[in-house]
Amino acid sequence: MSPVLRPRRLRTTPAMRRLVRETRPRPEQLVLPVFVGSTAAPIPSMPGVARVTVDGVVDEARQVRDLGLGGIMVFGVPEESEKDDVGSQGWAPDGIAQRAIERIRDAVGDDVVTMIDTCLDEFTSHGHCGVLDDAGRVDNDATLECYARMAVAQARAGAHVVAPSGMMDGQVEAIRGALDGEGFADVAILAYSAKYASAFYGPFRDAVGSSLQGDRRTYQQDPANRREGLREALLDLAEGADMVMVKPASHYLDVVSDVAAASDVPVAAYQVSGEYSMIEAAAAQGWINRRAAIEESVTGIVRAGADVVLTYWAKELAGWWR
Numbered sequence: 081m082s083p084v085l086r087p088r089r090l091r092t093t094p095a096m097r098r099l100v101r102e103t104r105p106r107p108e109q110l111v112l113p114v115f116v117g118s119t120a121a122p123i124p125s126m127p128g129v130a131r132v133t134v135d136g137v138v139d140e141a142r143q144v145r146d147l148g149l150g151g152i153m154v155f156g157v158p159e160e161s162e163k164d165d166v167g168s169q170g171w172a173p174d175g176i177a178q179r180a181i182e183r184i185r186d187a188v189g190d191d192v193v194t195m196i197d198t199c200l201d202e203f204t205s206h207g208h209c210g211v212l213d214d215a216g217r218v219d220n221d222a223t224l225e226c227y228a229r230m231a232v233a234q235a236r237a238g239a240h241v242v243a244p245s246g247m248m249d250g251q252v253e254a255i256r257g258a259l260d261g262e263g264f265a266d267v268a269i270l271a272y273s274a275k276y277a278s279a280f281y282g283p284f285r286d287a288v289g290s291s292l293q294g295d296r297r298t299y300q301q302d303p304a305n306r307r308e309g310l311r312e313a314l315l316d317l318a319e320g321a322d323m324v325m326v327k328p329a330s331h332y333l334d335v336v337s338d339v340a341a342a343s344d345v346p347v348a349a350y351q352v353s354g355e356y357s358m359i360e361a362a363a364a365q366g367w368i369n370r371r372a373a374i375e376e377s378v379t380g381i382v383r384a385g386a387d388v389v390l391t392y393w394a395k396e397l398a399g400w401w402r
Contacts, residue, residue: 103383107148107398110378111195111348111390114140115287116180117157125283126353127360129392131157134179141184144192147398151193153243153390154180157287158203166211166226167203171233178237185238195241195270196234198227198255207290209246209299218299223248228258235264243325245272247299247312252319270348271321274309274335276301280328280354287353309335310342317343323388328352330377333384340385348388349381356392371400
């Protein structure tokens, strides 16, 4: 007589379900993104998230350390008057991002992995991720020179990890060469390898005060393309990326899975502002269970293969999981 197959036996109690759970996200896998500007202010399109000052980011870093999170990712938000055509505040020694990194390292040292976005979009008057040519197109090679300068300035300020997010061809190789040439061989590169031209970035652009007119579809990837995401990640790996990232996360879990299966370095995924705001908005209306939805969303990203998750809920999740 054949045995009766009853998978439900392993679902009978909370203790049983915990025992056999396959995916177990941990606080140390999470990275908290923070926006640092000259003034503190809530971000209306991201309920519960606020821009902080250079002084305020120190408190954020200490919380990240005390909660056992994996790291903090800094996005500098300059004043509108500080923006120019090439984004020179991105590599200025006294630029907002460099000052934030210096303060974080002074406060928490090596106890927290300090990461920083290496891109021009927050710093350019036109809002694009690179230098524009005479025809108004992003000049790939001229932009690489700026990225190299940014990465060196960020490393000099104390960043453990620089994270090029502009999707320029050859950006990892250019940055690695510049860092090594200036004696920063230990500074790691987290490459935004598969970054899609997504509709889910809207609240982020509010957070950084983006000046963008138009779109970034000539350098960010088409959301319809899956194979291209893996191809971009493999190119970054060949150039020496220490980690690779897929962005956004929740709507690109197939790409996360593909990259994780092929990568011999850690894979990150960024749960972007629109993903955050959708859940917060639905929860505020009472349409979904907020905590359950947050935990399920991050668990799904890890289940797909992400080793590291950038999420605005990092601190809250750490508190729940302690």
